[in-house]
Structures are given as C-alpha cells and as structure tokens.
Amino acid sequence: MMALLLGSPEEAKDLLPVSTEKSCFLDESDVSDVDEGLLDDLELNPFDGLPYSSRFYELLKQRESLPIWKSKYVFLESLLDNQIVVVSGRAKSGKSSQIPQWCAEFCLSEHNRRGTVVCTQVQRQTAVWLAMRVADELDVNIGHEVGYVVPFENCCTNDTILRYCTDEMLLREMMSNPLLSNYGVIIIDDVYERFVSTDVLLAFLKDMLLARPELKVVIISPPELSSKIVSYYGNVPLVEVESTSSAEVVYTSATQRDHFHAALRLLYEIHHTQEKGDIVVFLACEQEIKQAYEMIHQEAVYTNPKVGELLPIPLYSHQSLPQYLPYEGLDYGCKDHRRKVVLTTSLGESLVWMSNIHFVIDVGVERRKVYNTRIRAESVITQPISRIRAEMRKQVLDSCPTGKVFCLYTEEFAQSDMKTFLTPKVEESNLTSMVLFLKRMDIAGLGHCEFINRPDPESLMQALEDLDYLAALDNDGNLSEFGIIMSEFPLDPQLSKSILAACEFDCVDEVLTLTAMVTAPNCFLDSITEADVIKQSNRRKFLHPAGDHFTLLNLYREYEQMKTTNASQYDIERWCQDNLLNYTALEMACVIRSELLDIMKRIELPVSEPAFGSDENVLNIKKSLLSGYFMQIARDVDGLGNYIMLTHKQVGQLHPDSGYCISHSVPEWVLFHEFSVADRSCIRIASEISPDLFMQLAPQYYFSNLPPSESKELLQKALDAISTIPDSPEHEDDEDTDDEEQSAPEQRCNIQ
Numbered sequence: 001m002m003a004l005l006l007g008s009p010e011e012a013k014d015l016l017p018v019s020t021e022k023s024c025f026l027d028e029s030d031v032s033d034v035d036e037g038l039l040d041d042l043e044l045n046p047f048d049g050l051p052y053s054s055r056f057y058e059l060l061k062q063r064e065s066l067p068i069w070k071s072k073y074v075f076l077e078s079l080l081d082n083q084i085v086v087v088s089g090r091a092k093s094g095k096s097s098q099i100p101q102w103c104a105e106f107c108l109s110e111h112n113r114r115g116t117v118v119c120t121q122v123q124r125q126t127a128v129w130l131a132m133r134v135a136d137e138l139d140v141n142i143g144h145e146v147g148y149v150v151p152f153e154n155c156c157t158n159d160t161i162l163r164y165c166t167d168e169m170l171l172r173e174m175m176s177n178p179l180l181s182n183y184g185v186i187i188i189d190d191v192y193e194r195f196v197s198t199d200v201l202l203a204f205l206k207d208m209l210l211a212r213p214e215l216k217v218v219i220i221s222p223p224e225l226s227s228k229i230v231s232y233y234g235n236v237p238l239v240e241v242e243s244t245s246s247a248e249v250v251y252t253s254a255t256q257r258d259h260f261h262a263a264l265r266l267l268y269e270i271h272h273t274q275e276k277g278d279i280v281v282f283l284a285c286e287q288e289i290k291q292a293y294e295m296i297h298q299e300a301v302y303t304n305p306k307v308g309e310l311l312p313i314p315l316y317s318h319q320s321l322p323q324y325l326p327y328e329g330l331d332y333g334c335k336d337h338r339r340k341v342v343l344t345t346s347l348g349e350s351l352v353w354m355s356n357i358h359f360v361i362d363v364g365v366e367r368r369k370v371y372n373t374r375i376r377a378e379s380v381i382t383q384p385i386s387r388i389r390a391e392m393r394k395q396v397l398d399s400c401p402t403g404k405v406f407c408l409y410t411e412e413f414a415q416s417d418m419k420t421f422l423t424p425k426v427e428e429s430n431l432t433s434m435v436l437f438l439k440r441m442d443i444a445g446l447g448h449c450e451f452i453n454r455p456d457p458e459s460l461m462q463a464l465e466d467l468d469y470l471a472a473l474d475n476d477g478n479l480s481e482f483g484i485i486m487s488e489f490p491l492d493p494q495l496s497k498s499i500l501a502a503c504e505f506d507c508v509d510e511v512l513t514l515t516a517m518v519t520a521p522n523c524f525l526d527s528i529t530e531a532d533v534i535k536q537s538n539r540r541k542f543l544h545p546a547g548d549h550f551t552l553l554n555l556y557r558e559y560e561q562m563k564t565t566n567a568s569q570y571d572i573e574r575w576c577q578d579n580l581l582n583y584t585a586l587e588m589a590c591v592i593r594s595e596l597l598d599i600m601k602r603i604e605l606p607v608s609e610p611a612f613g614s615d616e617n618v619l620n621i622k623k624s625l626l627s628g629y630f631m632q633i634a635r636d637v638d639g640l641g642n643y644i645m646l647t648h649k650q651v652g653q654l655h656p657d658s659g660y661c662i663s664h665s666v667p668e669w670v671l672f673h674e675f676s677v678a679d680r681s682c683i684r685i686a687s688e689i690s691p692d693l694f695m696q697l698a699p700q701y702y703f704s705n706l707p708p709s710e711s712k713e714l715l716q717k718a719l720d721a722i723s724t725i726p727d728s729p730e731h732e733d734d735e736d737t738d739d740e741e742q743s744a745p746e747q748r749c750n751i752q
Contacts, residue, residue, distance in 0.1 A: 046108050047138055047145040047161060056139040063137060066094030067243035076102060078237045079185075083209055084217040086233070088226035089241030091349060091395040095220050096121075096189050097134055103185040103218065104138075104162040115184030117162045120170050122190040122198065124150035126350045127164040131155070134162065151490060152588070152595045167197035171437060172490060178444040179208055185216040190350070191229065192222045192388050194424035194453075196434050203449040204441070206233070222388050224420050232452050247360075247397035248404045251411045259363040260288050262408050264295060270359050271339060272307055277358020277403065278340040282348065282393055284382060285367035289314050289343045290526060296341065308339055315344040315351055346385060349392040358400050362393045364409035364418075370428045372677070373458045375650045376631070378430075379677040386422045390414060424453045431455055432493055435463040436472060439479040440487040469631065469702045470497045488603055489596070491519065494628040499596075501627035502608075505620035508600070509610045510553055514621070516593035517552040518673050518685060521585040524657045538579050543659040546618050547670070547687020549625065551659045553612055559586050622689055623697060625671055630698040632672050634683060635711045641666045643683060645675065646711055652681035660686065669694070691718035 045052055063069060068089065078085045079102075089095050100119040107117055121127040131148035140146055147156035149165040156163050165173075167188075174180060186208075188201060205217055221229050223240070230238050256262040263281055270279060283289055296312040303309070342352060346366045366385050369378040390407070397403035407414070426434075438449060467473050470493055472483030479487070486496035495515050502511035517523065524539075542558065544550035559581075562572050576583040600607055611617040634643035634652065641660075644651050652675055654660050660667065667688035674684040695703070695718050703719075706712050 045139055046105070047140050050139075052139050055136075059137045063094070063098060066098060068094035068098050068241050071239055071241050072098070072102060075099065075239045076106065078239055079103070079106060079216055079218070082237050083213070083215065084205075084219070084233055084236045085239060086219045086221055086226055086229050086236055087239045087241065088221050088223045090222070090243045091392040092398045093241050093243040093395075095241065096126075096130055096350075097137065099218060099220065100130075100162055100164070100187055101134060101138060103187060103216070106216075107184045108161065115182050116160065117185045117187065118170060118180075118183050119162070119164050119187040119189055120167045120198075120201065121164060121350075122167060122193045122195050123347060123350065124153075124166050126190070127166055128155075129351065131164040134164075138162075152591050167195060167201055168490070171197055171200060174204065174446075175437075175440055175487065178441065178446050179211055181212070184214070185218065187218040187220065189220045191219060192225055192421060193347070194421070194426070196425045196429050196431070199424060199426045199451055199453070200434060200437070200449060202229075202232070203451050204446060206450060207446055207448075222391075224388050228452065243395075243398070246401040247394060249394060249407060250404060251407045251414070252409060255410055255413055256363075256408045259284065259365060259408050260291070263361050263363050264292060266361055266406055266408070267296075267310075267341065268299075270361075271310055274307060275358070277400070278342070278356050279359040279361065280342045280344065280352055280357055280396055281361045282363060283343060283345055284363055284365050285345060285380075286316055289316065289345065292343050311338045311340050313340055313342045315342050315348050346389060349389065349396065352396050355400070357396060358403045360393055360396050360403070360405045362390065362405065362407050362409075364390070364407060364413070368422070371430045371459065373456070373462050375645070375648050375675075375677070376462075377650070377675040377677055383422075384409075384413070384418045387414065387418045387420050390418060426451060426455045427453055428456065429459070430463070431459045432463040432466050435460065436467060436479075436483065436487050436493050439467070439473070439483065443479065443484075466631065467493065469699055470494065470628065471699075472497075485603060485605075488599060491515065491596075494631075495519070496628070498624045498628035499600075500605075502620075502624040503606050505623050506608045507611065507617055507620040507624055508606065508608045510612050510617065510621050511624050512593055512596050512600070512607075513553055513556050513589075514549055514625075515596060516589040517556055519592050520589040521582065522657075523552075523555065523582050523585040523589070525580045525582055539659075540662060542579075543663060546622070547667075548657075548659050548685045549621070549673075549687045550618065552685070555581070556586070556589060557612070560590075563590075619693075622671070622687065622693060625687070626689060626694060626697045629671050629673070630694065630702065632675065633689070633694060634670055634672060634675075634686075635714075636666055636668050636670075637710075639666060643670065644709075644711065646706065646709075648707070649709070650675075650677075650681065652683045654686060655682040655684045657684070658686055691715050692722060695719045695722060 043051055045056075071087075075085065075087065087095055087099060096119070100117055103117045103119075107115060119130070121130065127148050127150050131146055132142050135142040135146040138146060142148075143155045143160075144157060145160065146162045147154075147160040147164075149156055149163055149169050151166065151169065170180070170186075180186065186205065188198065188205070191198060191202070202219075209215060209217060219229050219233075226238060226240075230236055260283065263283065267279060267281060281292070283292060293312045293314050296310050300309060340356075342348075342357075344352065346368075362385075364385060365382055366389075367380050367382050369380055371377075372379050394405045397405060434455075442448075464473070464477070467483065470482075470486070472480055472486055472493060474480040482497070482500060485500060486493055489496040489499065491499075495518070499508070499511055499515060502508045542551050542554045544554050559572075562575060567575075573583050575581075576586065597607065631647060633646040635646070636642065637644050637651075641653055642651055643653065654666075654670075667686075669689050669691055670683070670686040671689045672683040672686040676682055676684065691714060695715055703712075703715070
C-alpha cells in the first residue's frame with residue numbers, strides 16, 4: 001500500500017492517510033502490520049465503524065475534483081503545527097464542506113484525540129444544508145456522527161463528532177461553557193458577512209487560544225479579507241486555495257435605473273432563446289422576490305408553450321429550503337421540460353448549489369438594514385453590493401464553464417461604486433443583545449473583547465442605557481439577577497423582560513405564545529390577487545379589540561386547536577391558504593414556544609395556567625408587555641393614524657397587516673413591537689394602552705429623560721392624576737415605600 005508522508009518523518013507519526021481513496025488517519029506502527037487479511041478492516045468508516053457504501057466512493061470522486069482538495073495536505077500540516085490557521089479561497093471551492101471533514105478526521109486520529117469539531121455559519125439554512133451534505137459524503141446518518149444546531153432546533157447527540165451551527169448558537173453555548181472545552185477544533189466560516197455574532201466570536205477566540213493551548217482554530221475567509229484576519233491574530237499561517245472562474249461575465253453599457261424590470265426583461269430574453277439551463281436571479285430585496293414570483297406566474301398564461309414553462313422558485317435567506325431544492329447538489333435538471341428560475345437576494349449565494357445552472361442575473365444592488373440610534377429603528381437603504389458578494393455570484397457557475405453571468409451594471413460601476421466589503425454589522429446594528437451577552441461573559445472572566453472593527457460608540461452607550469432601564473444592570477453597571485435570567489433566553493432583551501414580568505402578573509402561558517409569534521417569521525401572507533383580498537377579510541374572525549398582540553394569540557390558539565383535532569397536514573395547510581397565513585411560520589412559532597417552555601422549566605421559573613379571554617388576563621398581558629416595551633410607545637397626533645414616537649419625533653403609520661387597519665379604528669396610544677423605516681415608516685404589531693398604565697410601569701428615571709413634547713405633557717398630567725388619588729389605609733405603607741424608591745437616584749424598574 002502506498003503511503004504519503006506529511007512533512008518530516010517525525011510528523012508522519014501523528015498523521016498518515018491510509019490511501020488515496022480514504023481519508024481516515026492511522027498510527028504508523030499500525031500500518032507496518034497491515035497484511036492482506038486486514039485490508040477489509042481498512043474499508044471501515046472510522047466515524048461509525050461500518051463498511052463504506054458504494055455511494056461514498058462516488059461522492060469521493062466528486063470531492064477530489066473540488067479546488068480545495070489540492071490544498072488538503074498543506075492544510076493538515078499547518079493544522080498540525082499551529083494553533084490557528086486561516087484558509088483563503090473563492091466561493092464554491094469546497095471549503096465549507098471539506099475542511100470540517102478533515103478536521104473531524106484529525107480529531108479522530110489516535111494521537112490527536114482532542115474533542116469534537118464545530119463549524120459556524122451565519123445562516124441556519126446553510127448550517128442545515130452543509131450538515132446534510134457532509135453526512136452524505138462521510139457515509140453516516142445525519143443527527144448522529146454529523147449534526148447541526150440552529151436556533152430552536154438541535155439535531156445532535158452527545159456522540160456527534162462534527163456539528164454545524166450558527167454563530168449565535170455557539171455564543172449561547174459559551175454561557176455555560178466559556179472556553180468551549182468539549183471542542184478540539186473550532187471553525188469560523190462566513191467571516192466575510194461580518195455579522196455581530198461573528199465579530200464577537202472572533203474576539204473571544206483570542207482569549208480562548210491563550211487559555212487552551214491544545215485548541216485548534218480555523219478561520220475561512222475570502223481572499224480580500226484574509227490579510228486582515230492574519231494580522232488580527234498575529235501573522236498566523238495562511239493556506240490559499242487556488243480557483244478560477246471560467247464563466248463568461250457580461251456587463252451592461254449603462255447603469256440600469258430600474259434594475260428590477262431590467263432583470264425580468266433579460267430573464268425572458270434568455271428564456272426565449274431556448275438555450276438549455278436554469279437561471280438564478282439575484283434581486284435587491286425580498287419584496288422584489290415576491291413581486292417577480294407573481295409576475296412570472298401571471299406571464300405564464302401568455303407564454304408560447306413551445307418555448308417552455310418558467311418555474312419560479314423563491315429562496316429567502318430566513319426560511320427553510322423549498323422541498324423541490326434537495327440538498328444533494330440541488331441538481332434537478334430539466335427533465336420535466338420546465339426551466340427553473342431561482343429568485344433570491346444577498347445571503348442567498350451560499351444556498352445555491354446546482355449543476356444545471358447556466359445563467360446568473362445580478363442586479364448589483366441590495367437593500368440593507370442599518371440601525372439608527374437616534375430614532376431607535378432600522379432604516380432600509382439601497383446600495384451597491386460588495387465586490388466580495390459580486391464575485392460569489394459569479395462563482396455560482398463554477399460547475400458550468402459555458403455559463404454566463406449578466407451584471408446589470410457597468411464594469412466601471414463595479415470598480416468605483418462597489419466597496420471591497422461592506423460595513424461590519426457591529427458598526428450599524430442595535431447592540432443591546434450583544435452587550436447583554438458581554439456582561440454575562442464578564443462573569444466568567446471573558447468580558448473584554450478586542451474587536452476587529454470598533455463597535456459604534458453611540459450604539460454601545462444606548463445599549464447600556466436600555467439595559468439599565470430594563471433593570472438588567474445593578475448600581476455598579478454589572479449584570480443584575482434579572483439580567484442573568486434575561487440572558488438565558490435567546491431573545492431580544494425586551495422580550496425576555498416581558499416574560500419575567502409575566503411571572504409576576506400570572507400570564508406566562510400567553511406571553512410565551514406571544515413571544516413565539518413575534519419571534520417567528522411574519523405569519524401573514526401578502527394579498528396579491530383579488531381572491532387574496534377576499535381571503536384577507538377572513539382575518540376579521542381573529543381580530544381582538546385589545547390589539548394586534550391579542551390577535552396573534554387568537555390566531556395561535558385557532559392553529560393549535562386545528563392540530564389537536566387530529567386534522568391532516570393537508571387540511572391545516574389548506575386552512576392556512578384560505579386565511580392567507582404562512583404555515584411554515586406558524587410551525588416555527590410552535591417550535592419556538594416549546595423551546596422557551598423548556599428554558600422556563602430548566603431555570604425553574606413559574607408557568608401559569610392559560611387564562612386568555614378574561615379582562616384581568618388582558619390587562620396583565622399589557623402590563624407584562626409594557627414592562628419590556630415602555631420605550632416603544634406612540635401617540636396618534638391627528639386622529640388619522642399618524643403616530644409620533646414617544647422617544648423622538650419620528651412619525652409612522654400602522655402596518656397594513658394591523659387589525660386596526662382592517663377594522664378602521666385608530667387608538668390614541670399604542671405599544672408597538674417594531675418600527676421600521678422603509679418605503680413608508682411602519683409600526684408593526686401594535687396594541688392600545690392607556691397613559692395611566694404606562695406611567696404606573698415605566699421607570700421614572702426613564703420618563704424624566706424623555707425629550708419635551710406634547711405627549712410627555714399628557715403623560716405628566718396622567719401621573720399627576722394618579723398621585724392625587726388617595727390610597728386606602730392598608731396601602732399607606734406601600735405608598736411611603738414607593739416614594740422612597742422614586743426619590744432614589746439609582747432607581748431601577750421593578751420585575752414588571
């Protein structure tokens with residue numbers, strides 16, 4: 001048997017591949033004893049001890065054709081000799097699937113048993129898809145030797161050797177295991193996205209490497225970012241993967257003013273040429289995906305049957321892969337004489353792996369959310385994509401050398417207007433959740449973070465201020481008891497605080513349901529056709545007079561009742577269609593609620609019995625919501641639905657999905673879940689509240705810091721009216737206590 005040594009003979013004692021067809025590692029002393037009788041043993045899978053199937057060898061040939069395969073032994077030698085390795089390469093070169101497998105084999109080798117392997121991804125769908133693909137390539141079962149952990153879904157066991165997970169899930173694991181001692185190799189992928197959770201992980205790894213000399217870390221980066229990563233970790237070794245794109249790139253002669261319709265026109269031009277191959281269209285936002293999907297369906301009526309049918313496939317970054325996009329290469333061909341058109345946006349590049357894609361249409365712009373600290377809301381801006389992302393879209397055609405990439409922008413635009421990489425999220429996001437996590441890690445001695453890019457100072461100060469308002473910090477600025485409990489929930493701190501308040505107001509069951517509904521994707525589908533408008537009127541039966549939060553509770557209860565009556569999945573999905581509801585979102589809400597309930601039980605918080613429907617319960621739910629969302633109050637200033645925010649002078653209108661829009665009623669004061677500045681400033685999920693209730697539950701030091709306004713004057717009158725109401729004798733002692741608390745300079749919000 002031929003053996004290939006890595007580096008010097010001494011190093012070969014630790015790592016030695018069995019053959020060119022297998023990738024498990026054996027000790028050199030074992031190899032010397034190999035004879036004909038042991039050859040069968042060499043064909044056993046080291047992950048599960050079972051013989052390899054024929055499919056393993058079929059996939060092995062495909063793996064060996066990947067650009068990353070040429071760098072396999074260079075990478076393994078670097079991993080053996082160094083604590084941290086940076087791998088640089090283009091998209092679709094096989095880095096995300098092959099490197100974790102090699103690291104798992106490294107950890108399985110006899111002289112390198114140092115725990116398991118974890119590989120992080122930004123998107124949950126990418127983590128799931130890669131885990132399924134790698135399990136197939138390793139010839140093992142998903143959820144056993146290879147698994148994944150994403151928000152509200154754990155497909156792993158204690159014996160899992162290689163797991164894929166999202167960045168945020170690995171951060172949550174650090175709360176109970178700060179040094180991640182059960183992992184021998186940690187792989188950080190998708191670094192180019194520079195999400196907040198990614199930058200936090202990169203910062204903590206510096207301390208982790210010092211505390212654990214045996215730990216191995218691999219950073220997978222695009223070439224444009226690799227030098228910065230290498231410098232950040234102190235000139236660590238860099239493994240460069242060579243790959244070239246052979247697809248033809250076609251730029252426009254002039255920048256398109258209407259990129260959306262230009263993309264659709266080009267789509268039909270390609271389709272009418274009757275050239276074979278499917279198409280991927282990268283649009284600017286999800287709204288354009290929905291619009292394109294409907295327009296392609298409508299145009300199908302007028303399309304010549306001889307040309308063939310276009311099958312639009314919407315691919316959103318926040319939803320699961322469609323059932324007709326199987327994970328095995330996503331290769332569905334054209335056997336049914338239909339041309340597939342995948343409609344996606346930024347972050348969709350990593351989800352597109354198809355051998356039959358021959359054309360890519362790239363509009364070159366994206367709609368990006370940027371947090372505005374002044375108005376405490378996300379603004380949506382349209383801007384050019386980064387050069388890194390533009391290159392990734394070209395790499396989609398790596399499996400089709402005759403394919404074409406149509407860029408709906410000029411080559412000059414790509415050089416002058418596109419940045420190499422866009423601003424990191426840590427500089428333009430709401431950092432409240434991040435600061436809460438850092439405060440939690442400070443308890444474990446890992447609170448200091450040296451970020452690659454400094455977070456926005458104003459956003460950091462606002463995050464600390466908000467956590468102080470929510471009583472998550474004590475007088476010294478450290479995490480309070482409430483703050484520790486809040487950090488246990490994988491939620492926005494305001495939602496976590498509302499759950500804690502529900503424990504006191506005896507409405508935990510309802511608030512958990514509500515939390516699940518607002519955390520899951522939007523359960524309401526847009527009405528496009530006239531028939532949909534009629535269906536939308538069916539939502540009236542779910543409306544609750546108290547507001548949108550309670551409408552969501554009605555909706556969830558109705559959905560749960562459908563499931564408990566043993567209705568078939570077809571009947572449930574049909575019911576969702578008839579009411580313009582998103583079945584996937586409602587299923588996700590059920591999963592989230594179950595996970596939250598498990599957390600409540602684990603940290604021994606009380607869970608009340610359901611009591612939804614009574615006036616007292618409705619009031620208690622409002623109190624719980626106000627305890628977390630007292631910073632998100634708006635008042636109608638003209639009786640026409642123009643709401644001004646309490647914390648600033650920004651004006652917004654109720655979202656069309658709101659029950660108040662359907663019932664044509666406009667409450668004066670509302671508590672809202674989300675305010676977004678997009679095509680129009682919208683308030684989503686709003687419920688009526690009274691100024692009196694607000695003044696009872698909002699911290700006084702928060703109220704005193706509000707800017708002067710007509711709304712504040714009205715609230716002050718409500719406070720004065722409350723203070724003049726005489727209390728009964730049995731509450732006089734409580735009143736004295738309240739006065740002392742309100743006069744204290746460091747007053748904190750109570751549990752509610």
